[in-house]
Amino acid sequence: MAGGTDPERARQQRAALLDxxxxxxxxATRRRRLLAGAGAVTAVAAVGALVTVAVINDPPPQARxxxxxxxxxTYEGLGNSHVETAVDYEQSPPxxxxxxxxxxxxxxxxxxxxxxxxxxxxxxxxxxxxxxxSALSEDQVAELRQAVPDTYVVLSPYEDLGAPIMISAWGAQxxxxxxxxxxxxxxxxxxxxxxxxxxPGASCTGGIDxxxxxx
Numbered sequence: 727m728a729g730g731t732d733p734e735r736a737r738q739q740r741a742a743l744l745d746x747x748x749x750x751x752x753x754a755t756r757r758r759r760l761l762a763g764a765g766a767v768t769a770v771a772a773v774g775a776l777v778t779v780a781v782i783n784d785p786p787p788q789a790r791x792x793x794x795x796x797x798x799x800t801y802e803g804l805g806n807s808h809v810e811t812a813v814d815y816e817q818s819p820p821x822x823x824x825x826x827x828x829x830x831x832x833x834x835x836x837x838x839x840x841x842x843x844x845x846x847x848x849x850x851x852x853x854x855x856x857x858x859x860s861a862l863s864e865d866q867v868a869e870l871r872q873a874v875p876d877t878y879v880v881l882s883p884y885e886d887l888g889a890p891i892m893i894s895a896w897g898a899q900x901x902x903x904x905x906x907x908x909x910x911x912x913x914x915x916x917x918x919x920x921x922x923x924x925x926p927g928a929s930c931t932g933g934i935d936x937x938x939x940x941x
Contacts (some may be wrong), residue, residue, distance in 0.1 A: 791918040795909050798900045806849055808926050815843055819884055820845050821855045822896045829933035834871060834881040835937035844880055846933070848896045851919040851926035856884035857891045862904075866890075869905040871941075878919055878930050882938075896923040 746772055804822035813824050820841050829846035830839055849854055855874050857867060870880055871890065884892065888903035893910060895917035918924050 728924065747929055765895040779913075787915070790916050790920065793912055794899055795916065797909070798898060798913075801897050801899075804897055809842070813845075815841060815845075817899060818888070819854060819892055819894055819899075820848075821894045821899045822848060825849065829930070830880060831933045831935050831939065832878055832880055832930035833935070833939050834941040835880070835936050835938045837936065838884055839880065839882045839884070839936040839938075843934060843936075844882075846931055847878075847880055848894065849924050850878070850930050851896075852880055852927040853914060853918050853921040854880045854882075855892070856882055856887060857887065858885075859883040860886040861887075861890040863893045866905055870910075872908055873905050873915060875918060882936075895920055898922075915916045930932050 728750060742888060767859070801821055802815065805824045806822065807824045808827040809824045810827070813820075815823055823845060824842075825845035826840070826842035827846075828843055829850060830843035832847055832852050848854060853874070855870060857870060859867075862870070876901060890904060891902040891907070891910070893913050898913075898917050900909055900913055900919075
């Protein structure tokens with residue numbers, strides 16, 4: 727009997743060991759799955775957190791029509807005929823109206839520019855950053871130059887402006903206290919190459935230069 731009992735006992739022991747092995751393997755598999763699931767949830771949460779931070783720190787651009795600018799003045803019913811004579815504009819600087827047939831090339835000017843030609847640049851979607859040279863230092867003028875786009879902008883001094891800076895587009899204008907004024911960026915975002923201009927995207931080069939253009 728002893729000979730028959732030992733093989734049976736060995737079989738039972740091998741079966742028990744095998745059961746223990748599969749049980750341990752099953753537990754390890756379950757742990758791996760749980761950890762993988764937790765990792766996936768953590769990864770998703772991390773990505774979600776990063777997206778949230780990105781949206782907070784770099785929100786999508788606001789639509790032009792939704793931008794509100796404190797102190798903004800707008801004007802409608804502006805003519806846009808080409809004339810060969812001086813125009814008596816109601817706004818100073820002008821924001822539109824009849825103008826010269828030659829547009830002013832966009833750029834940086836160190837002396838006042840002819841209004842009738844500058845208005846033609848506004849018709850093409852440019853913005854005009856006029857500043858009072860007696861109200862801004864040279865450093866502030868340089869800062870203003872850095873704050874506006876490189877294209878479709880006229881930057882020039884303007885005597886007796888009534889404000890340190892007056893930024894204009896076709897049919898719109900706002901007075902600013904300094905280049906740091908947040909409304910400068912708001913205005914450029916809303917009106918630079920605005921579809922409200924009669925000919926947005928038309929050339930802002932190939933016209934005429936005023937004598938004091940430096941860039």
